[in-house]
Amino acid sequence: MDYHAPRVRVRFAPSPTGALHLGGLRTALFNYFFARKHEGVFVLRIEDTDQARFTPEAEENILSGLLWAGVEPDEGPEQGGRYKPYRQSERLLLYAVYAQRLVDEGHAYYAFDTPEEIAAMRKRFATKENPSPKYDASTRGEMANSLALPPAEVCRRLDRGDEHVIRMKVEPGERIAFEDRIRGPISFASEDIDDQVLIKSDGMPTYHLAHVVDDRTMWITHVIRGEEWLSSTPKHLLLYRYLGWEAPEMAHMPLIMNPGGKGKLSKRHAQANGLPVTVEQCRDAGYEPEAVVNFLARLGWNPGDDQALLSLDDMAERFSLDRVGGGGVQFDVDKLGWFNQQFLRTLSVGGLLGRAAKWGGTDFYTRKEHWERIVALMQSRVAFARDLPETCMYLFPDPEFDPDTYDERSVEKRWAPDSADLLSAYADRLGELQDFGAEQTETTLRALAEDRGVGAARIIHPVRLALSGVSGGPSLFAMMGVLGQEACARRIRKAVGALGLRLLTPDFPE
RNA sequence: GCCGCGUUCGUCUAGGGGUCCAGGACGCCGGCCUUUCACGCCGGUAACACGGGUUCAAAUCCCGUACGCGGUACCA
Numbered sequence: 001m002d003y004h005a006p007r008v009r010v011r012f013a014p015s016p017t018g019a020l021h022l023g024g025l026r027t028a029l030f031n032y033f034f035a036r037k038h039e040g041v042f043v044l045r046i047e048d049t050d051q052a053r054f055t056p057e058a059e060e061n062i063l064s065g066l067l068w069a070g071v072e073p074d075e076g077p078e079q080g081g082r083y084k085p086y087r088q089s090e091r092l093l094l095y096a097v098y099a100q101r102l103v104d105e106g107h108a109y110y111a112f113d114t115p116e117e118i119a120a121m122r123k124r125f126a127t128k129e130n131p132s133p134k135y136d137a138s139t140r141g142e143m144a145n146s147l148a149l150p151p152a153e154v155c156r157r158l159d160r161g162d163e164h165v166i167r168m169k170v171e172p173g174e175r176i177a178f179e180d181r182i183r184g185p186i187s188f189a190s191e192d193i194d195d196q197v198l199i200k201s202d203g204m205p206t207y208h209l210a211h212v213v214d215d216r217t218m219w220i221t222h223v224i225r226g227e228e229w230l231s232s233t234p235k236h237l238l239l240y241r242y243l244g245w246e247a248p249e250m251a252h253m254p255l256i257m258n259p260g261g262k263g264k265l266s267k268r269h270a271q272a273n274g275l276p277v278t279v280e281q282c283r284d285a286g287y288e289p290e291a292v293v294n295f296l297a298r299l300g301w302n303p304g305d306d307q308a309l310l311s312l313d314d315m316a317e318r319f320s321l322d323r324v325g326g327g328g329v330q331f332d333v334d335k336l337g338w339f340n341q342q343f344l345r346t347l348s349v350g351g352l353l354g355r356a357a358k359w360g361g362t363d364f365y366t367r368k369e370h371w372e373r374i375v376a377l378m379q380s381r382v383a384f385a386r387d388l389p390e391t392c393m394y395l396f397p398d399p400e401f402d403p404d405t406y407d408e409r410s411v412e413k414r415w416a417p418d419s420a421d422l423l424s425a426y427a428d429r430l431g432e433l434q435d436f437g438a439e440q441t442e443t444t445l446r447a448l449a450e451d452r453g454v455g456a457a458r459i460i461h462p463v464r465l466a467l468s469g470v471s472g473g474p475s476l477f478a479m480m481g482v483l484g485q486e487a488c489a490r491r492i493r494k495a496v497g498a499l500g501l502r503l504l505t506p507d508f509p510e
Numbered sequence: 511g512c513c514g515c516g517u518u519c520g521u522c523u524a525g526g527g528g529u530c531c532a533g534g535a536c537g538c539c540g541g542c543c544u545u546u547c548a549c550g551c552c553g554g555u556a557a558c559a560c561g562g563g564u565u566c567a568a569a570u571c572c573c574g575u576a577c578g579c580g581g582u583a584c585c586a
Contacts, residue, residue: 474547
């Protein structure tokens with residue numbers, strides 16, 4: 001590490017307009033990783049300058065989403081920090097001061113045009129080649145601003161309190177170039193940049209002014225954000241220059257696209273396809289945070305080897321902007337599911353039980369021992385911790401579970417004409433066992449099969465069906481051990497009663 | 511329209527002039543294991559967008575085209 005380099009400071013700067021989006025979490029993650037990797041600081045800043053789209057619950061939702069994912073800001077509205085406040089609405093004075101400075105130094109100007117007047121201008125100058133003219137050097141002379149109006153008129157309007165905005169003054173004829181940490185050299189012609197509004201007529205700054213002022217005053221060293229910001233970067237660079245500040249490093253991440261590749265991942269599209277699109281939805285759908293984080297991080301970034309499963313710490317340690325690609329990436333929900341399942345399998349029995357217990361629905365704690373035996377049997381068979389109770393209810397002894405329906409397809413496949421007879425005999429022998437361990441029940445079953453001259457499977461399958469009602473599941477003998485002697489015998493006899501009639505079906509397939 | 515950024519198996523990606531008739535992972539298909547279902551293991555399917563250059567040699571460099579995405583707001 002270079003001891004003379006300033007400490008790395010990065011930020012995640014969402015706007016509180018709704019729930020934390022997965023794309024937002026991913027941006028936060030990349031910033032977080034970068035900070036951890038370089039022993040830097042990760043800042044959360046709330047960009048609440050859009051009063052029209054402001055949503056009161058959003059900030060809480062964003063923070064809780066980050067915490068759920070294991071990403072804790074080092075500085076932020078809740079955590080505090082020496083560069084507070086961390087909400088833009090609380091830093092208004094700062095933006096006003098710098099905006100004034102830009103005006104005073106000739107890099108910004110007052111504009112009195114109403115939205116209607118601007119729309120009229122666009123219409124007036126519109127051509128086939130340029131359907132949407134900008135408010136820039138080529139048009140500002142025609143508009144009502146402090147560059148075009150006589151100074152006295154400007155003063156009069158200002159004194160009178162006319163609504164106005166402050167726009168940055170962009171001079172044409174320059175190439176604004178920078179090195180993007182992900183994409184390499186990038187440049188824009190200054191005449192393609194408009195005289196961006198810096199202070200809105202409601203007195204609020206726009207994102208462009210606010211984030212530059214904040215990034216500077218919070219000493220942000222690296223701006224890692226979504227690709228949608230790439231084309232406004234030259235404006236930001238100009239602002240840094242106007243203010244006499246050194247710009248931070250820039251890195252624009254590829255966007256997450258809808259499955260199929262059409263457009264960036266949207267709530268609308270996701271909803272139509274039953275996909276989670278917010279952190280909240282992921283949580284509610286039963287995904288584990290570790291899996292979501294792992295999945296999201298690997299969208300656009302790779303650790304440089306074939307390692308797919310990584311913990312938050314692993315990723316933070318291995319993260320590098322050099323290994324982030326430039327192309328958009330599609331959201332693949334199957335892969336998310338795979339990460340979830342993989343993660344569940346890395347858990348200890350107690351760990352998985354804990355994850356399942358979060359969902360409630362059954363008394364995991366008073367029956368902890370029983371549950372642990374079940375979880376051990378089910379771990380490789382469950383894709384979501386939440387599904388655990390439902391998928392293995394048959395591992396509870398009567399009367400909590402007592403099969404009264406038998407999966408029809410399994411019955412057809414596994415219940416044979418001799419099943420009732422074999423199972424009755426097996427139940428009889430089970431009743432005589434002193435020790436009901438897996439070894440004993442299995443030996444007993446195989447001995448019976450031998451006595452009757454049939455394969456063990458001829459008994460095993462119908463017994464499984466009798467015990468669980470279905471044809472899949474954990475090892476039969478392990479299952480019997482969990483259920484206990486009495487429940488097993490009772491269920492077997494019950495099935496014999498319920499399914500024994502099948503004997504009479506003449507064309508039952510062998 | 512204009513500006514910018516992208517483009518390797520269906521998806522996420524490795525690869526940065528020769529070691530690539532392109533490697534891994536997910537998915538899918540097949541097999542093994544096995545009392546079932548899973549897990550695991552083994553194998554298979556499948557890609558350098560297109561066209562020109564540069565070079566002894568290009569997935570890799572350059573140019574063009576196509577396509578995709580983003581931006582083009584007093585939203586972020």
